[in-house]
Structures are given as C-alpha cells and as structure tokens.
Amino acid sequence: QTVLFRSKQWYQRRVRGNALKNQKKRENRQGGECKVVQQTTPAAGGVDEKEKKIRNLKKKLFQVQKLKEQHKEGKELEKNQLDKIKTEGDLIAEIEKLELS
Numbered sequence: 001q002t003v004l005f006r007s008k009q010w011y012q013r014r015v016r017g018n019a020l021k022n023q024k025k026r027e028n029r030q031g032g033e034c035k036v037v038q039q040t041t042p043a044a045g046g047v048d049e050k051e052k053k054i055r056n057l058k059k060k061l062f063q064v065q066k067l068k069e070q071h072k073e074g075k076e077l078e079k080n081q082l083d084k085i086k087t088e089g090d091l092i093a094e095i096e097k098l099e100l101s
Contacts, residue, residue, distance in 0.1 A: 057098070
C-alpha cells in the first residue's frame with residue numbers, strides 16, 4: 001500500500017490562501033459598513049423555497065424506497081429506519097400538496 005503525504009509547501013499554500021480569505025473578510029467588515037447583497041429572484045436563475053422543499057421531500061422519499069427494498073431483501077433495519085419507512089405516506093401527501101399549490 002502506498003501512503004500519500006502532502007508536502008510542506010502544500011500546507012503553506014493552504015494556510016496562505018486561508019489567510020488571504022480572512023484578510024478580505026476583515027477588509028469588507030472594516031468601518032462598520034454593511035455590504036449590500038442582492039437577492040436573486042427565481043426567474044433570474046435562483047431556486048424558490050417551494051421547489052427546494054419539493055426536491056428535499058423527493059430525496060427523502062427515495063431514501064424510504066431504498067430502505068423498503070433493503071427490508072424486502074431481508075436486511076435487518078434499525079428502529080429509526082423503520083420509523084422513516086412509516087413516513088412514506090406523509091411525504092407523498094406533502095409533495096402532492098406542494099406541487100398543486
């Protein structure tokens with residue numbers, strides 16, 4: 001087996017890079033001024049909260065389906081995994097409600 005070690009120069013560059021980032025942050029905060037951040041609208045390429053929520057719920061639903069397959073194959077599941085499987089109906093209902101609204 002080959003064990004890879006990072007060189008001393010790599011660590012020095014890494015530290016210098018972080019130091020530069022921190023210096024820029026300090027400069028931005030200097031003088032008590034606040035930087036104005038423009039929020040993007042969903043039409044401008046951003047993702048609105050509803051779409052984000054739907055995507056997260058679909059991800060959870062996919063995880064539930066994988067757990068159900070594992071359970072079908074005979075794998076022992078833990079209590080929290082079994083509880084997650086029980087939430088499938090709620091996830092589907094919430095996804096449908098969000099997609100219709």
